[in-house]
Amino acid sequence: MSQIELKDVSLRYFTLKEETEALRGVNLAIEEGEFVAIVGPSGCGKSTLLSLISGMLQPTSGQVTLYGNRVTEPSKRVGYMLQHDYLFEWRDVLNNILIGAEVRSMNMRLAKERALSLLERYGLGGFATHNPKQLSGGMRQRVALIRTLVVEPDVLLLDEPFSALDFQTRLALSDEIGTILREQHRTVILVTHDISEAITMADRVIVMSNRPSSVKTEHRIEFSDGRPSPLLARQRPEYNEYFQAIWGELEEHVRISE
């Protein structure tokens, strides 16, 4: 049994105007500690997949299981990092980080210790009492990551966490967060439309098809002499091969949809 399993998952959205079939027959198994990236054409329901795994959405048919148990509500074992940081203006950095622990009624003393040590470890040591407004976009997103890590999830869901940042910050931050996530040894599922990001950060890249989407192909990402950091991975010869292959698969959809 894998840590996360999606069996024949389908999802349809209903509005007064129409019915939209977002996912059709998605099958996916993710092992504990794996770093998986999901790429696909825009609007293919990548984020929907995360909402299903997190328990915020229920599939129309099929089932999602976490450690063999059916997911019916947001699980304490899952942490979700969104596209924007959504830091609360009225809380300082430390109290923003503690919001998840507060909501889940965790031991606040331990959570605070964890928060402070994570801030220290990831270069934000002096910022605990700062207001989010005083932080740059990259720093804010790091705070958002720490907020997700403080609740100690076994599974981290990242929904295009770098897409709202400028290119330079984005490269630097994805490199850094990739490094952080690797040393945390947690299961990570990253949704992105950036092929480079997917290849350089993940162990496995899953390519989704157009809507109604399902898993199209999978690529296991391996580098000949060990895993380089995301920034360095871009210089490896394997990087280009993976990029070409995944790009080729996505391009088909671009052509079909035109």
Place this chain on the structure above:
Amino acid sequence: MYESQSSNLKRNFESERSASNGGGTTPTQSSEYNRFLRARRRRVVSIRLSQVVVLIVILAIWQLAASLQWVNPMLTSSPSAIVSLFGQLLHQGKIFTDTLITAKETVIGFVASMVIGIAIAIVLWWSSYVSNVLDPYLVVLNALPKVALGPIFYIWLGDQKSIYGMAIAISVVVTIMMLASGFHEIDKGKLKLMESFGASKWQVLTKVVLPASVPNFVSTMKVNVGLTLVGVIMGEFLSAKAGLGFEITYGGQVFQMGLVMTSIMMLVVLSLIMYGLVSYFGRWLTKKYHFD
């Protein structure tokens, strides 16, 4: 390999940090910049002076028109008559009692209508079903001139409490509508974040919706205090035995323009103080919740 990577990152933070602190201003200001600042200051001073001049000119014309009999002073009163009457009324102490009565009614009406407004807005946020059901009623209540309800309040609540009835009726509907629409405009992402942590509706309300609405509370309070004052004066017109609104109607009925004008002056002062207090509290609240 990751070791060297992360020390690199630390350096990045440091440079980012100094950039965010030190950017913008140069240590020595150029003469052009100083000139710009001086021009700005001059403009501010000049505006303040002009404001005072406008007031003086109005009072002077008013006084002249009355003293030189361009207009009938019986109809217009005059600044000097108001000042001397004010002295008399001050001596009797009555005008202060009236002002305090109106002030008390306004404060109570304001607090009550804010509390009722917040409570109803929360209910409307909590249940979109209730909100949809009540929507047409709110629209009708909003459109209805609440003054028309005066006689009903008088019969139901008596001459004293009907003032509060009128004050709340006039201010509460707008309060509810402003607050409820503010609650709906809160960033959906913040709500999704709370949902991802498995937050209960109560947690979402207390940890996100209410604190995020602080700027909206502040502007709602500013609108509410003005409307409550309108309601209180209206209520006093209809039924009171004391208060500034009563003095204004009474002065009108016995043709004492001096009393009317003096009461209006006190009302101006009162509304300035009320608004001042509310905006002071609003600034404090905004600062406390870091929306400044």
